[in-house]
Amino acid sequence: MLLPLVKPGLLFPGATVENETRCIRSRLYALHKQGFRRIVLVSNTPVQYAPEVVAYGPNATAKAQEYSEKNNAQQAVVVQALLEKFNSNLRRGEVRTTIDVFPAYELFDRVHKSGVEYGFKDTTTPCSALPSCDGYFWYDGELRA
Numbered sequence: 001m002l003l004p005l006v007k008p009g010l011l012f013p014g015a016t017v018e019n020e021t022r023c024i025r026s027r028l029y030a031l032h033k034q035g036f037r038r039i040v041l042v043s044n045t046p047v048q049y050a051p052e053v054v055a056y057g058p059n060a061t062a063k064a065q066e067y068s069e070k071n072n073a074q075q076a077v078v079v080q081a082l083l084e085k086f087n088s089n090l091r092r093g094e095v096r097t098t099i100d101v102f103p104a105y106e107l108f109d110r111v112h113k114s115g116v117e118y119g120f121k122d123t124t125t126p127c128s129a130l131p132s133c134d135g136y137f138w139y140d141g142e143l144r145a
Helices: 017-033 058-087 104-113
Strands: 038-042 098-102 122-126 136-138
Touching: 017 038, 017 058, 058 098, 058 104, 104 122
Parallel strands: 038 098, 122 136
Antiparallel strands: none
């Protein structure tokens, strides 16, 4: 079931940087425990650009930006700590673990700010030209989890 992340007066109900970081740490640890040694983590995107967030005004966009940036900063700390833990005391023949972070925040930010360069005609409003949404960055403007 897809749930909207933004409710009037409350951005990301029930979500905290600490909870998301804890969840990511536990998922990365579980992958490592199952034998995965090459992991890609996708950073948070700049959700402050989502039409659903923008509709709630500058305070909501500022909170969304802060949330995404804090999450990404905490994830970097978690990745570094886990890599140190996973790769310390390796036995002969054991494979080092790598966790690469795909910079989704930077990519989405660049596309949003320079959409035409990436083939988008509109990076701010949701598509209302169904059935063809060619050139739109946002389909319905809603964030979903």
